[in-house]
Amino acid sequence: MHFQSVTFDLDGTLLDTIADLAEACRLMLDEVGAPQRTQAEVHSFVGKGMAVLVERCLTHDKAPTAEALHAAIESFKRHYTEVNGRFTQVYPGVIEGLQAWKAGGLKMGVVTNKPGMFTEALLERMGMADYFDVVVSGDTTAHKKPHPEPILHACRLFGVRPDRNLHIGDSENDIHAARAAGCPTYCVPYGYNEGKPVDSADCDALVSDLFAAHRQALTFKTS
Structure with a gap:
């Protein structure tokens, strides 16, 4: 070869890993009080790393502030640590x-x-x-x-x-x-x-x- x-x-x-990622995003968005995203949306957000995934989840009419993004990333880390591998196929x-x-x-x-x-x-x-x-x-x-x-x-x-x-x-x-x-x-x-x-x-x-x-x-x- x-x-x-x-x-x-x-x-x-x-x-x-989409089901795990979507669940962590759901829990994160609920914790920070942001609108929820569908699993299909999370699917389209994956590819450029955790911080970009979280930012895309938070971005609607405008990008989140640096403070809001930092808080959301920390929330995502906690929740994803718990669900990582739970639903993965x-x-x-x-x-x-x-x-x-x-x-x-x-x-x-x-x-x-x-x-x-x-x-x-x-x-x-x-x-x-x-x-x-x-x-x-x-x-x-x-x-x-x-x-x-x-x-x-x-x-x-x-x-x-x-x-x-x-x-x-x-x-x-x-x-x-x-x-x-x-x-x-x-x-x-x-x-x-x-x-x-x-x-x-x-x-x-x-x-x-x-x-x-x-x-x-x-x-x-x-x-």
Whole structure:
């Protein structure tokens, strides 16, 4: 195989976490006295990290004040800590895919915009932590995806050149980050992508699930 390592996005790629996120948003909005959001709205708000999710929940005719946003973020942290993993579902093909990648001897990592205080706990609760050699969360580096630094940081920890790392995600954030890092990138069509369908023309392959991604990677050819 061309690849020596593979990095995965978390929310919308490995795990369907929307129900947890929506519940934490519901509790946060109730606590701060703001109008509620539907799960579909929360679905469209996910992608650029916790602070952006909370800000989008609060934004209606105008953006929240800095004080209101800070209070809401602290509220969200408390509530999400309690519900993190409670309603989360593993997407079909994920476990089979991770097992196939692991059996092939590749180094594996998670690169997510989710804060570290939630990432590690979620992987543990879902019984997935042992698959990964590296976890890069939204606060591990100075930048989040779509900046390339989180993926480059993972590659440095692997000791692998970026062009030998495959990044798999569900959004334009993943595509842009991987492209800027110099990594090939595959996308799954079932994730979040801030409410928009991912465009197959923007990635190296649009794959139905992670097991299909492994099969596709076996035939990857450099240009």
